[in-house]
Amino acid sequence: MYGYKVFHTEIMQNLINAVRKGMSANAYIFYGQRGLGRHEAAKLFASALVCDRQSAAPCGECRSCIESKAGTNPDIIYVQREKDKASFGIGPIRAMIADCQKTPFYAKRKVYIIDEGDLLTAEAQNAFLKSLEEPPEYAVFIIICEQAENLLETVRSRSVKIAFPPVSDSVVRGYIEEKYPDESRLDFIVKYCAGIPGAADEIIAREDFEQLREETLSLVPKLLTKNKVHAYKIAEYVDKHKDNAQEICDMLLLYLRDTLITCMGSGRRIINTDKSDKINILASTYSPQLIAKAADEILFAKKMLQKYIKPSAAVLHAALKIQ
Ligand SMILES: [Zn+2]
Missing domain, CATH: 1.20.272.10 (Zinc Finger, Delta Prime; domain 3)
Structure with a gap:
């Protein structure tokens, strides 16, 4: 879809249509199990948000779209926990809040994709709340997590929650057929994945x-x-x-x-x-x-x-x- 590997085309098209109509929100929670393409969905949505041609976003042709696709758009920022920490502490969130005060490079918006939201500490979420209450007009936050309930109610209530449910067997089958055309256990893997396309990658990669x-x-x-x-x-x-x-x-x-x-x-x-x-x-x-x-x-x-x-x-x- 628009050059991004997403599995929930209807959900994404609805989000993109809202961007085209100028009706996007400041904060989103993309939640669902691992292996459902939440990250790729967040990248696609972010590319639509920063595209120069709002009515056709993501146009795929403007400077922003090309940089978004290449992963080099300076107005799309990935926020991750510190590598050596098991939880997602306040440090990276403080840095994000500080960065948020600076206007975007070229786009109309600046998008922060916050990974592993389930691991955000209460302290980090409380610090983040201030940004959610009075966000600069150009800022959009996308929190990726497995279960929205793992976030504080105060964060959830200020965000648009987008569920990424398991997909149909035919979507999983299409994914495997395209990526692993020689896989002989196709029928079994499709059923074993139970609607999670990314589970196929793990099974196929594992020798044991x-x-x-x-x-x-x-x-x-x-x-x-x-x-x-x-x-x-x-x-x-x-x-x-x-x-x-x-x-x-x-x-x-x-x-x-x-x-x-x-x-x-x-x-x-x-x-x-x-x-x-x-x-x-x-x-x-x-x-x-x-x-x-x-x-x-x-x-x-x-x-x-x-x-x-x-x-x-x-x-x-x-x-x-x-x-
Ligand atoms: Zn564009």
Whole structure:
């Protein structure tokens, strides 16, 4: 879209139309999961805001548009947390507020794209509030975050909130087909991404992903067979891969889901399309009740992981309960 890789064309067109009509606001919150193109969307929107030809913004031809596309427009400023800090403190925000007092270089507006808004400290947000209450007319702030609720209510109420929800499978498919034309696991990856195109980049880049998938699949019969030794073996495996414990639980849940819907006669709707042979065997070996129980317990284990319970302990607890 206008040379930017965005997935939410309707949302972006509405924002751009408002710019063309001179109806833009001073502050926006772009929120949604990682991998949904929020940064690229912010760049596109910023380019429209600083374009010289408002009624056709982003025209793609004016000096501002060309510099925006190249990432060198001095009137589009990226505000990021300090590299060595885990949170987004007041330092970069103070610098932004000071910069905000200076008029734009050539454009009518000056756009600040604030990344990782979820990490902004309350102190940083309170400092920022002053700018939000009385912004110079030319200033526009775009805060990018995963959840708008992570920002203070006072910041949220002064901003236009733009949600970036997961997209359709066909959008994800189009993205993968264009970027990775030789990918053989297309059907599986499209479904696994669950509406997040950027998740495909991570899966395809990871060398250990397929091995983890294969090994996790071999855990399923162990999980469903009454044998305490198996339960401890599963826990041992999770302990060895504790950094991926969450992912192992997600993979287990998807295998169990696929097995259950195969039991119900809807095998063509499975996500692990490339593992259908093994899933068919599981579906013909175990009862739907047992599979559903296993899914419940793994889901519970996943919740335990979020509460920082030791991964192997959470999974062992689940494995023993299933049996
Ligand atoms: Zn332009």
